[in-house]
Amino acid sequence: MSAILEKVNIEALREDFPILKEKVHGKDLVFLDSAASAQKPRAVIEAMTHVMTSQYANVHRGLHYMSERTSEAYEAVRDKVAGFINAAARDEIVFTRNATESINLVAYTWGRTALKPGDVVAVTEMEHHANLVPWQMLRDAHGTELRIIKITDSGEVDWHSLEDVFADGRVKLLAVTQMSNVLGTYTPVERLAKFAHAHGAKILIDGCQAIVHRKIDVRAVDADFFVFSGHKLYGPSGIGVLYAKADILDAMPPFMGGGDMIAHVSYQKSTWAKPPHRFEAGTPAIIETIGLGAAIDYVNAIGMEAIAAHEAALTGHALAVLPNIEGLRILGSAQDRGGVISFVMKDAHPHDIATLLDRQGIAVRAGHHCAEPLMGRLGVTSTARASFALYTTREEIGALAKGLERVRKMFA
Amino acid sequence: MSDLYQQIVLDRTRHPRHAGRPAHFDARGEGANKLCGDKVSIYLTREGMDLHHDAEGCAILTASADLMADAAAGKTPAQMRELAAAFTQAVTSGTPNPALGALNALTPVADFPSRIGCATLPWRALEEALQDV
Protein backbone atom coordinates (compact mmCIF):
# COMPACT_ATOMS: atom_id res chain seq x y z
CA MET A 1 0.00 0.00 0.00
CA SER A 2 2.64 2.52 0.97
CA ALA A 3 4.59 1.78 -2.19
CA ILE A 4 1.49 2.66 -4.17
CA LEU A 5 1.03 5.77 -2.09
CA GLU A 6 4.51 7.03 -2.87
CA LYS A 7 3.89 6.55 -6.53
CA VAL A 8 1.03 8.99 -6.39
CA ASN A 9 2.61 12.35 -6.64
CA ILE A 10 -0.13 14.67 -5.47
CA GLU A 11 1.51 17.79 -6.79
CA ALA A 12 1.59 16.25 -10.26
CA LEU A 13 -2.05 15.16 -9.97
CA ARG A 14 -3.09 18.65 -8.94
CA GLU A 15 -1.73 19.89 -12.26
CA ASP A 16 -4.54 17.88 -13.86
CA PHE A 17 -7.18 20.10 -12.24
CA PRO A 18 -7.02 23.57 -13.79
CA ILE A 19 -9.38 25.12 -11.24
CA LEU A 20 -6.98 24.44 -8.37
CA LYS A 21 -4.81 27.30 -9.65
CA GLU A 22 -7.61 29.81 -9.12
CA LYS A 23 -7.41 32.44 -6.41
CA VAL A 24 -10.33 33.14 -4.10
CA HIS A 25 -10.45 36.56 -2.43
CA GLY A 26 -6.81 36.89 -3.43
CA LYS A 27 -5.81 33.66 -1.65
CA ASP A 28 -4.88 30.22 -2.98
CA LEU A 29 -7.99 28.11 -3.30
CA VAL A 30 -8.16 25.39 -0.65
CA PHE A 31 -11.08 23.33 -1.83
CA LEU A 32 -12.44 21.16 0.96
CA ASP A 33 -15.97 20.68 -0.37
CA SER A 34 -15.49 17.78 -2.76
CA ALA A 35 -18.19 15.70 -1.06
CA ALA A 36 -20.73 18.15 -2.46
CA SER A 37 -19.19 18.00 -5.91
CA ALA A 38 -15.64 17.28 -6.99
CA GLN A 39 -13.46 19.37 -9.31
CA LYS A 40 -12.82 18.12 -12.84
CA PRO A 41 -9.52 16.97 -14.32
CA ARG A 42 -8.47 18.23 -17.73
CA ALA A 43 -9.06 14.75 -19.16
CA VAL A 44 -12.79 15.09 -18.44
CA ILE A 45 -13.02 18.65 -19.72
CA GLU A 46 -11.18 17.69 -22.91
CA ALA A 47 -13.22 14.55 -23.52
CA MET A 48 -16.38 16.63 -23.39
CA THR A 49 -14.95 19.34 -25.61
CA HIS A 50 -13.73 16.70 -28.03
CA VAL A 51 -17.23 15.27 -28.52
CA MET A 52 -18.59 18.67 -29.32
CA THR A 53 -15.78 19.74 -31.60
CA SER A 54 -15.25 16.59 -33.60
CA GLN A 55 -17.79 13.82 -33.28
CA TYR A 56 -21.18 15.00 -32.08
CA ALA A 57 -24.66 13.89 -33.16
CA ASN A 58 -27.64 12.34 -31.43
CA VAL A 59 -27.26 8.74 -30.31
CA HIS A 60 -29.16 5.58 -31.32
CA ARG A 61 -30.83 7.38 -34.21
CA GLY A 62 -28.79 8.32 -37.22
CA LEU A 63 -27.36 5.97 -39.73
CA HIS A 64 -24.71 8.51 -40.51
CA TYR A 65 -21.10 8.61 -39.47
CA MET A 66 -21.34 11.17 -36.67
CA SER A 67 -24.27 9.48 -35.00
CA GLU A 68 -22.60 6.10 -35.16
CA ARG A 69 -19.35 7.43 -33.66
CA THR A 70 -21.23 9.25 -30.90
CA SER A 71 -23.37 6.19 -30.13
CA GLU A 72 -20.23 4.08 -29.87
CA ALA A 73 -18.54 6.53 -27.51
CA TYR A 74 -21.71 6.82 -25.45
CA GLU A 75 -22.32 3.08 -25.18
CA ALA A 76 -18.66 2.44 -24.41
CA VAL A 77 -19.21 4.30 -21.15
CA ARG A 78 -21.81 1.71 -20.17
CA ASP A 79 -19.09 -0.93 -20.40
CA LYS A 80 -16.72 1.27 -18.43
CA VAL A 81 -19.22 1.78 -15.64
CA ALA A 82 -20.07 -1.93 -15.58
CA GLY A 83 -16.38 -2.74 -15.27
CA PHE A 84 -15.80 -0.04 -12.66
CA ILE A 85 -18.37 -1.46 -10.25
CA ASN A 86 -17.94 -5.06 -11.44
CA ALA A 87 -21.48 -5.54 -12.72
CA ALA A 88 -22.15 -8.88 -14.40
CA ALA A 89 -23.45 -7.28 -17.58
CA ARG A 90 -23.49 -3.89 -19.32
CA ASP A 91 -27.30 -3.99 -19.55
CA GLU A 92 -27.47 -3.69 -15.77
CA ILE A 93 -26.26 -0.08 -16.05
CA VAL A 94 -28.98 2.56 -16.49
CA PHE A 95 -27.98 6.17 -17.10
CA THR A 96 -29.91 8.80 -15.16
CA ARG A 97 -29.33 12.45 -14.30
CA ASN A 98 -27.96 11.79 -10.83
CA ALA A 99 -28.24 9.50 -7.83
CA THR A 100 -31.41 11.26 -6.77
CA GLU A 101 -33.09 10.36 -10.04
CA SER A 102 -31.79 6.79 -9.78
CA ILE A 103 -33.43 6.33 -6.37
CA ASN A 104 -36.65 7.98 -7.53
CA LEU A 105 -36.67 5.66 -10.54
CA VAL A 106 -36.46 2.62 -8.28
CA ALA A 107 -39.12 3.96 -5.91
CA TYR A 108 -41.46 4.83 -8.75
CA THR A 109 -41.17 1.72 -10.89
CA TRP A 110 -39.95 -1.16 -8.72
CA GLY A 111 -41.56 0.33 -5.62
CA ARG A 112 -45.03 0.50 -7.14
CA THR A 113 -44.93 -2.97 -8.69
CA ALA A 114 -42.73 -5.24 -6.60
CA LEU A 115 -43.95 -3.76 -3.31
CA LYS A 116 -47.48 -4.12 -2.00
CA PRO A 117 -49.23 -1.76 0.37
CA GLY A 118 -48.12 -2.73 3.85
CA ASP A 119 -44.65 -3.80 2.75
CA VAL A 120 -41.86 -1.96 4.51
CA VAL A 121 -38.95 0.09 3.22
CA ALA A 122 -36.24 0.60 5.84
CA VAL A 123 -33.62 3.37 5.81
CA THR A 124 -31.12 4.54 8.42
CA GLU A 125 -31.05 7.76 10.42
CA MET A 126 -28.07 8.97 8.42
CA GLU A 127 -29.49 8.98 4.91
CA HIS A 128 -29.26 11.93 2.55
CA HIS A 129 -32.69 13.38 1.74
CA ALA A 130 -32.31 11.67 -1.66
CA ASN A 131 -32.62 8.30 0.07
CA LEU A 132 -35.43 9.30 2.39
CA VAL A 133 -37.90 11.57 0.61
CA PRO A 134 -38.61 9.20 -2.34
CA TRP A 135 -39.58 6.50 0.17
CA GLN A 136 -41.87 8.92 1.99
CA MET A 137 -43.49 9.74 -1.35
CA LEU A 138 -43.88 6.04 -2.15
CA ARG A 139 -45.45 5.51 1.27
CA ASP A 140 -47.95 8.30 0.69
CA ALA A 141 -48.82 7.24 -2.86
CA HIS A 142 -48.72 3.47 -2.55
CA GLY A 143 -49.36 2.59 1.08
CA THR A 144 -45.96 1.12 1.91
CA GLU A 145 -44.52 1.71 5.35
CA LEU A 146 -41.26 3.52 6.05
CA ARG A 147 -39.10 2.52 9.01
CA ILE A 148 -36.01 4.23 10.33
CA ILE A 149 -33.04 2.24 11.60
CA LYS A 150 -31.20 3.99 14.41
CA ILE A 151 -27.53 4.84 14.43
CA THR A 152 -25.27 4.71 17.47
CA ASP A 153 -23.70 7.80 19.00
CA SER A 154 -20.49 6.98 17.17
CA GLY A 155 -22.41 7.21 13.90
CA GLU A 156 -22.66 3.54 12.96
CA VAL A 157 -25.69 1.43 12.08
CA ASP A 158 -27.24 0.22 15.32
CA TRP A 159 -27.51 -3.52 14.79
CA HIS A 160 -30.13 -3.97 17.51
CA SER A 161 -32.34 -1.42 15.87
CA LEU A 162 -31.79 -3.09 12.50
CA GLU A 163 -32.96 -6.41 13.96
CA ASP A 164 -35.97 -4.76 15.55
CA VAL A 165 -36.98 -3.13 12.30
CA PHE A 166 -36.75 -6.46 10.46
CA ALA A 167 -38.32 -8.55 13.24
CA ASP A 168 -41.83 -8.88 11.80
CA GLY A 169 -40.59 -9.98 8.37
CA ARG A 170 -42.35 -7.19 6.51
CA VAL A 171 -39.26 -5.29 5.33
CA LYS A 172 -38.87 -5.78 1.59
CA LEU A 173 -36.20 -3.16 0.93
CA LEU A 174 -33.24 -1.91 2.91
CA ALA A 175 -32.12 1.41 1.38
CA VAL A 176 -28.84 2.46 2.92
CA THR A 177 -25.89 4.72 2.28
CA GLN A 178 -22.45 3.14 1.88
CA MET A 179 -20.84 6.28 3.27
CA SER A 180 -22.49 9.08 5.20
CA ASN A 181 -22.05 12.49 3.60
CA VAL A 182 -22.18 14.02 7.09
CA LEU A 183 -20.31 11.65 9.41
CA GLY A 184 -17.95 10.00 6.96
CA THR A 185 -19.05 6.58 8.28
CA TYR A 186 -18.73 3.61 5.95
CA THR A 187 -21.52 1.12 6.50
CA PRO A 188 -20.76 -2.62 6.32
CA VAL A 189 -22.68 -3.08 3.08
CA GLU A 190 -21.66 -6.69 2.56
CA ARG A 191 -23.00 -7.67 5.97
CA LEU A 192 -26.09 -5.54 5.49
CA ALA A 193 -26.80 -7.19 2.14
CA LYS A 194 -26.49 -10.65 3.72
CA PHE A 195 -28.78 -9.59 6.53
CA ALA A 196 -31.38 -8.11 4.16
CA HIS A 197 -31.33 -11.15 1.90
CA ALA A 198 -31.62 -13.55 4.83
CA HIS A 199 -34.76 -11.65 5.80
CA GLY A 200 -36.29 -11.74 2.35
CA ALA A 201 -35.51 -8.10 1.52
CA LYS A 202 -33.58 -6.47 -1.30
CA ILE A 203 -30.88 -3.90 -0.68
CA LEU A 204 -30.39 -0.55 -2.38
CA ILE A 205 -27.01 1.02 -1.75
CA ASP A 206 -26.50 4.77 -2.06
CA GLY A 207 -22.93 4.77 -3.29
CA CYS A 208 -22.67 8.52 -3.98
CA GLN A 209 -19.87 9.13 -1.49
CA ALA A 210 -18.30 5.68 -1.24
CA ILE A 211 -17.61 5.25 -4.95
CA VAL A 212 -15.28 8.24 -4.90
CA HIS A 213 -13.03 6.75 -2.25
CA ARG A 214 -13.23 2.97 -2.45
CA LYS A 215 -13.24 0.18 -4.97
CA ILE A 216 -16.83 -0.87 -5.50
CA ASP A 217 -17.79 -4.44 -6.33
CA VAL A 218 -21.55 -4.83 -6.61
CA ARG A 219 -21.27 -8.57 -7.13
CA ALA A 220 -19.03 -9.19 -4.13
CA VAL A 221 -21.44 -7.14 -2.01
CA ASP A 222 -24.43 -8.77 -3.70
CA ALA A 223 -26.18 -5.41 -4.15
CA ASP A 224 -29.61 -5.48 -5.76
CA PHE A 225 -29.50 -1.76 -6.54
CA PHE A 226 -26.51 0.59 -6.45
CA VAL A 227 -26.70 4.29 -7.32
CA PHE A 228 -24.21 7.13 -7.74
CA SER A 229 -23.70 10.52 -9.40
CA GLY A 230 -20.99 11.39 -11.90
CA HIS A 231 -20.24 14.83 -10.50
CA LYS A 232 -18.79 13.60 -7.22
CA LEU A 233 -16.52 11.18 -9.09
CA TYR A 234 -14.64 13.99 -10.89
CA GLY A 235 -17.11 13.78 -13.77
CA PRO A 236 -19.66 16.34 -14.93
CA SER A 237 -23.05 17.07 -13.41
CA GLY A 238 -26.12 15.80 -15.25
CA ILE A 239 -25.13 12.14 -15.39
CA GLY A 240 -25.90 9.50 -12.79
CA VAL A 241 -26.05 5.74 -12.67
CA LEU A 242 -28.50 3.12 -11.52
CA TYR A 243 -27.16 -0.41 -11.31
CA ALA A 244 -29.69 -3.18 -10.74
CA LYS A 245 -29.51 -6.93 -11.18
CA ALA A 246 -30.73 -7.99 -14.62
CA ASP A 247 -33.75 -9.98 -13.43
CA ILE A 248 -34.93 -7.06 -11.32
CA LEU A 249 -34.59 -4.54 -14.17
CA ASP A 250 -36.35 -6.96 -16.52
CA ALA A 251 -39.44 -6.99 -14.33
CA MET A 252 -39.56 -3.22 -13.84
CA PRO A 253 -41.98 -1.08 -15.87
CA PRO A 254 -40.67 2.11 -17.52
CA PHE A 255 -40.13 5.32 -15.56
CA MET A 256 -40.82 7.91 -18.26
CA GLY A 257 -42.29 7.41 -21.71
CA GLY A 258 -40.93 8.74 -24.99
CA GLY A 259 -38.27 8.09 -27.55
CA ASP A 260 -35.54 5.47 -27.08
CA MET A 261 -37.43 3.47 -24.45
CA ILE A 262 -39.84 1.67 -26.77
CA ALA A 263 -39.74 -1.50 -28.82
CA HIS A 264 -42.78 -0.73 -30.95
CA VAL A 265 -45.30 2.12 -30.97
CA SER A 266 -48.74 2.40 -32.52
CA TYR A 267 -51.31 5.12 -31.90
CA GLN A 268 -53.04 2.86 -29.40
CA LYS A 269 -50.27 1.11 -27.62
CA SER A 270 -46.54 0.68 -27.17
CA THR A 271 -44.23 -2.05 -26.05
CA TRP A 272 -41.13 -1.41 -24.05
CA ALA A 273 -37.52 -1.78 -24.99
CA LYS A 274 -35.38 -4.12 -22.93
CA PRO A 275 -33.31 -2.69 -20.08
CA PRO A 276 -31.38 -0.46 -19.85
CA HIS A 277 -33.01 1.53 -22.70
CA ARG A 278 -36.47 0.99 -21.21
CA PHE A 279 -35.43 3.45 -18.50
CA GLU A 280 -33.70 6.01 -20.70
CA ALA A 281 -36.49 7.93 -22.40
CA GLY A 282 -35.49 10.81 -24.61
CA THR A 283 -32.10 12.13 -25.70
CA PRO A 284 -29.70 11.32 -22.89
CA ALA A 285 -26.91 13.45 -21.43
CA ILE A 286 -24.57 12.43 -24.24
CA ILE A 287 -21.69 14.80 -23.56
CA GLU A 288 -21.87 14.31 -19.80
CA THR A 289 -21.93 10.54 -20.14
CA ILE A 290 -18.78 10.65 -22.22
CA GLY A 291 -17.31 12.96 -19.56
CA LEU A 292 -18.12 10.35 -16.91
CA GLY A 293 -16.30 7.74 -19.00
CA ALA A 294 -13.22 9.97 -19.00
CA ALA A 295 -13.50 10.42 -15.23
CA ILE A 296 -13.57 6.65 -14.73
CA ASP A 297 -10.52 6.24 -16.96
CA TYR A 298 -8.82 8.96 -14.95
CA VAL A 299 -9.35 7.42 -11.50
CA ASN A 300 -8.60 3.95 -12.87
CA ALA A 301 -5.25 5.19 -14.17
CA ILE A 302 -4.33 6.42 -10.69
CA GLY A 303 -5.88 3.37 -9.07
CA MET A 304 -8.63 3.29 -6.44
CA GLU A 305 -6.23 1.65 -3.95
CA ALA A 306 -3.75 4.50 -4.29
CA ILE A 307 -6.51 7.08 -3.93
CA ALA A 308 -7.91 5.28 -0.88
CA ALA A 309 -4.48 5.08 0.75
CA HIS A 310 -3.76 8.77 0.16
CA GLU A 311 -7.14 9.81 1.55
CA ALA A 312 -6.87 7.50 4.55
CA ALA A 313 -3.58 9.14 5.48
CA LEU A 314 -5.12 12.60 5.08
CA THR A 315 -8.16 11.69 7.14
CA GLY A 316 -6.00 10.28 9.91
CA HIS A 317 -3.97 13.48 9.90
CA ALA A 318 -7.06 15.71 10.03
CA LEU A 319 -8.61 13.65 12.82
CA ALA A 320 -5.40 14.09 14.80
CA VAL A 321 -4.97 17.81 14.14
CA LEU A 322 -8.47 19.30 14.26
CA PRO A 323 -9.40 18.24 17.81
CA ASN A 324 -6.43 20.30 19.06
CA ILE A 325 -8.48 23.40 18.34
CA GLU A 326 -10.11 24.42 21.57
CA GLY A 327 -13.88 24.03 21.56
CA LEU A 328 -13.97 22.10 18.27
CA ARG A 329 -15.98 18.88 18.28
CA ILE A 330 -16.03 16.32 15.46
CA LEU A 331 -19.35 14.57 14.96
CA GLY A 332 -19.18 10.80 14.63
CA SER A 333 -16.34 8.48 15.49
CA ALA A 334 -17.04 5.37 13.45
CA GLN A 335 -14.32 2.73 13.27
CA ASP A 336 -14.50 2.63 9.51
CA ARG A 337 -14.63 6.18 8.25
CA GLY A 338 -13.45 8.27 5.34
CA GLY A 339 -12.51 11.81 4.46
CA VAL A 340 -15.74 13.62 5.25
CA ILE A 341 -15.46 15.43 8.57
CA SER A 342 -18.31 17.36 10.16
CA PHE A 343 -17.60 19.56 13.14
CA VAL A 344 -19.00 22.29 15.34
CA MET A 345 -17.21 24.89 17.45
CA LYS A 346 -18.19 26.10 20.87
CA ASP A 347 -18.57 29.80 20.12
CA ALA A 348 -18.70 30.02 16.34
CA HIS A 349 -21.75 29.07 14.30
CA PRO A 350 -21.08 26.85 11.23
CA HIS A 351 -22.14 29.68 8.89
CA ASP A 352 -19.72 32.09 10.46
CA ILE A 353 -17.00 29.45 10.26
CA ALA A 354 -17.68 28.91 6.55
CA THR A 355 -17.79 32.63 5.72
CA LEU A 356 -14.61 33.38 7.64
CA LEU A 357 -12.76 30.43 6.10
CA ASP A 358 -13.99 31.46 2.66
CA ARG A 359 -12.34 34.84 3.07
CA GLN A 360 -9.09 32.94 3.60
CA GLY A 361 -9.67 31.02 0.36
CA ILE A 362 -10.84 27.86 2.14
CA ALA A 363 -14.07 26.29 0.89
CA VAL A 364 -15.99 24.16 3.39
CA ARG A 365 -19.68 23.47 3.51
CA ALA A 366 -21.97 24.60 6.32
CA GLY A 367 -25.58 23.65 6.88
CA HIS A 368 -27.58 20.47 7.29
CA HIS A 369 -26.00 18.77 4.26
CA CYS A 370 -29.37 17.53 2.98
CA ALA A 371 -29.68 15.43 6.10
CA GLU A 372 -31.96 17.55 8.25
CA PRO A 373 -33.34 14.72 10.41
CA LEU A 374 -29.79 13.57 11.16
CA MET A 375 -28.98 17.04 12.51
CA GLY A 376 -31.78 16.57 15.02
CA ARG A 377 -30.45 13.13 15.92
CA LEU A 378 -27.01 14.66 16.53
CA GLY A 379 -28.47 17.50 18.58
CA VAL A 380 -27.29 20.30 16.31
CA THR A 381 -29.02 22.47 13.71
CA SER A 382 -26.09 22.51 11.33
CA THR A 383 -22.42 21.60 11.06
CA ALA A 384 -19.38 22.73 9.16
CA ARG A 385 -17.91 20.04 6.94
CA ALA A 386 -14.52 19.54 5.35
CA SER A 387 -14.22 16.80 2.76
CA PHE A 388 -11.22 15.44 0.93
CA ALA A 389 -10.47 14.26 -2.56
CA LEU A 390 -7.53 12.73 -4.38
CA TYR A 391 -6.08 16.24 -4.89
CA THR A 392 -6.25 17.27 -1.23
CA THR A 393 -2.91 17.83 0.49
CA ARG A 394 -1.60 17.77 4.05
CA GLU A 395 -0.78 21.45 3.66
CA GLU A 396 -4.43 22.18 2.97
CA ILE A 397 -5.42 20.49 6.20
CA GLY A 398 -2.80 22.64 7.88
CA ALA A 399 -4.38 25.72 6.30
CA LEU A 400 -7.79 24.60 7.56
CA ALA A 401 -6.48 24.15 11.10
CA LYS A 402 -4.82 27.56 11.02
CA GLY A 403 -7.96 29.15 9.61
CA LEU A 404 -10.10 27.57 12.31
CA GLU A 405 -7.72 28.78 14.98
CA ARG A 406 -8.23 32.33 13.68
CA VAL A 407 -11.99 31.83 13.77
CA ARG A 408 -11.79 30.57 17.32
CA LYS A 409 -9.77 33.59 18.44
CA MET A 410 -12.29 35.97 16.86
CA PHE A 411 -15.16 34.50 18.80
CA ALA A 412 -13.29 33.70 22.03
CA MET B 1 -13.21 39.50 6.51
CA SER B 2 -13.10 41.85 9.48
CA ASP B 3 -15.41 44.08 7.38
CA LEU B 4 -18.37 41.91 8.18
CA TYR B 5 -17.29 40.68 11.59
CA GLN B 6 -16.76 44.08 13.15
CA GLN B 7 -16.19 44.37 16.86
CA ILE B 8 -19.78 45.37 17.51
CA VAL B 9 -21.07 42.28 15.69
CA LEU B 10 -18.77 39.95 17.62
CA ASP B 11 -19.60 41.71 20.87
CA ARG B 12 -23.38 41.42 20.36
CA THR B 13 -23.02 37.73 19.54
CA ARG B 14 -21.02 37.01 22.64
CA HIS B 15 -22.99 39.29 24.91
CA PRO B 16 -26.41 40.11 23.50
CA ARG B 17 -28.16 42.82 25.50
CA HIS B 18 -31.73 41.85 24.70
CA ALA B 19 -31.67 38.07 24.61
CA GLY B 20 -34.29 35.83 26.15
CA ARG B 21 -38.03 35.55 26.22
CA PRO B 22 -39.52 38.20 28.55
CA ALA B 23 -42.15 37.26 31.13
CA HIS B 24 -44.68 39.61 29.51
CA PHE B 25 -44.99 40.56 25.87
CA ASP B 26 -47.78 41.74 23.57
CA ALA B 27 -46.71 40.27 20.27
CA ARG B 28 -44.41 37.63 18.96
CA GLY B 29 -42.94 36.89 15.54
CA GLU B 30 -40.97 33.89 14.31
CA GLY B 31 -38.31 33.54 11.67
CA ALA B 32 -36.80 30.30 10.44
CA ASN B 33 -34.27 29.69 7.73
CA LYS B 34 -35.18 26.37 6.15
CA LEU B 35 -31.79 26.10 4.48
CA CYS B 36 -29.71 26.12 7.63
CA GLY B 37 -32.15 25.48 10.46
CA ASP B 38 -31.51 28.83 12.15
CA LYS B 39 -34.39 30.27 14.15
CA VAL B 40 -35.28 33.52 15.85
CA SER B 41 -38.24 34.70 17.90
CA ILE B 42 -38.97 38.38 18.44
CA TYR B 43 -41.02 39.54 21.47
CA LEU B 44 -42.58 42.99 21.56
CA THR B 45 -44.02 44.97 24.41
CA ARG B 46 -46.26 47.72 23.14
CA GLU B 47 -45.27 50.19 25.83
CA GLY B 48 -42.12 51.98 24.62
CA MET B 49 -41.54 49.23 22.06
CA ASP B 50 -39.47 47.05 24.34
CA LEU B 51 -38.03 44.31 22.13
CA HIS B 52 -36.39 40.99 23.00
CA HIS B 53 -35.19 38.12 20.92
CA ASP B 54 -34.45 34.47 21.26
CA ALA B 55 -31.94 33.67 18.53
CA GLU B 56 -30.58 30.27 17.61
CA GLY B 57 -28.20 31.09 14.84
CA CYS B 58 -25.04 32.66 13.56
CA ALA B 59 -23.29 35.86 14.60
CA ILE B 60 -24.89 37.88 11.83
CA LEU B 61 -28.39 36.86 12.84
CA THR B 62 -27.82 37.39 16.56
CA ALA B 63 -26.14 40.77 16.14
CA SER B 64 -28.86 41.90 13.76
CA ALA B 65 -31.57 40.97 16.26
CA ASP B 66 -29.78 42.59 19.16
CA LEU B 67 -29.00 45.85 17.38
CA MET B 68 -32.60 45.92 16.14
CA ALA B 69 -33.75 45.78 19.76
CA ASP B 70 -31.51 48.76 20.57
CA ALA B 71 -33.03 50.70 17.70
CA ALA B 72 -36.60 49.82 18.62
CA ALA B 73 -36.60 51.61 21.97
CA GLY B 74 -39.13 54.43 21.97
CA LYS B 75 -40.22 53.94 18.36
CA THR B 76 -43.74 53.47 17.06
CA PRO B 77 -44.76 50.41 15.02
CA ALA B 78 -44.89 52.59 11.90
CA GLN B 79 -41.35 53.83 12.53
CA MET B 80 -40.17 50.24 13.02
CA ARG B 81 -41.68 49.21 9.70
CA GLU B 82 -39.82 52.03 8.02
CA LEU B 83 -36.63 50.99 9.75
CA ALA B 84 -37.11 47.38 8.59
CA ALA B 85 -37.44 48.57 5.00
CA ALA B 86 -34.37 50.80 5.33
CA PHE B 87 -32.35 47.98 6.86
CA THR B 88 -33.30 45.49 4.14
CA GLN B 89 -32.38 48.07 1.52
CA ALA B 90 -29.01 48.76 3.16
CA VAL B 91 -27.93 45.13 3.57
CA THR B 92 -28.92 44.19 0.04
CA SER B 93 -27.32 47.25 -1.59
CA GLY B 94 -24.34 47.60 0.75
CA THR B 95 -25.03 51.31 1.13
CA PRO B 96 -25.10 52.55 4.74
CA ASN B 97 -28.03 54.73 5.77
CA PRO B 98 -27.54 57.34 8.53
CA ALA B 99 -31.02 56.54 9.87
CA LEU B 100 -29.79 53.04 10.78
CA GLY B 101 -27.08 54.11 13.23
CA ALA B 102 -25.16 51.15 14.68
CA LEU B 103 -27.09 48.75 12.42
CA ASN B 104 -24.90 49.96 9.58
CA ALA B 105 -22.26 47.57 10.92
CA LEU B 106 -24.16 44.87 9.08
CA THR B 107 -24.23 46.50 5.64
CA PRO B 108 -21.03 44.70 4.48
CA VAL B 109 -23.13 41.52 4.39
CA ALA B 110 -24.22 42.71 0.94
CA ASP B 111 -20.91 41.26 -0.30
CA PHE B 112 -21.87 37.84 1.05
CA PRO B 113 -25.03 36.96 -0.90
CA SER B 114 -25.59 33.68 0.92
CA ARG B 115 -25.57 35.50 4.26
CA ILE B 116 -27.97 38.38 3.58
CA GLY B 117 -30.83 36.16 4.72
CA CYS B 118 -29.12 35.75 8.11
CA ALA B 119 -29.16 39.52 8.64
CA THR B 120 -32.76 40.02 7.53
CA LEU B 121 -34.35 37.03 9.29
CA PRO B 122 -34.98 38.86 12.62
CA TRP B 123 -36.59 41.68 10.65
CA ARG B 124 -38.99 39.27 8.94
CA ALA B 125 -39.90 38.03 12.42
CA LEU B 126 -40.32 41.63 13.57
CA GLU B 127 -42.72 42.35 10.70
CA GLU B 128 -44.76 39.35 11.77
CA ALA B 129 -44.84 40.58 15.38
CA LEU B 130 -45.83 44.08 14.28
CA GLN B 131 -49.00 42.72 12.74
CA ASP B 132 -50.23 42.03 16.26
CA VAL B 133 -49.55 45.42 17.87
Ligand SMILES: Cc1ncc(COP(=O)(O)O)c(C=O)c1O
Ligand atom coordinates in the same frame (compact mmCIF):
# COMPACT_ATOMS: atom_id res chain seq x y z
C1 LIG C 1 -24.87 10.20 0.32
C2 LIG C 1 -25.51 10.98 -0.79
N1 LIG C 1 -26.60 10.50 -1.38
C3 LIG C 1 -27.21 11.15 -2.38
C4 LIG C 1 -26.75 12.35 -2.84
C5 LIG C 1 -27.49 13.04 -3.94
O1 LIG C 1 -26.68 13.20 -5.04
P1 LIG C 1 -27.23 14.04 -6.30
O2 LIG C 1 -27.61 15.38 -5.77
O3 LIG C 1 -26.07 14.09 -7.21
O4 LIG C 1 -28.38 13.29 -6.85
C6 LIG C 1 -25.62 12.90 -2.23
C7 LIG C 1 -25.10 14.21 -2.70
O5 LIG C 1 -25.02 15.17 -1.98
C8 LIG C 1 -24.99 12.20 -1.19
O6 LIG C 1 -23.90 12.70 -0.59
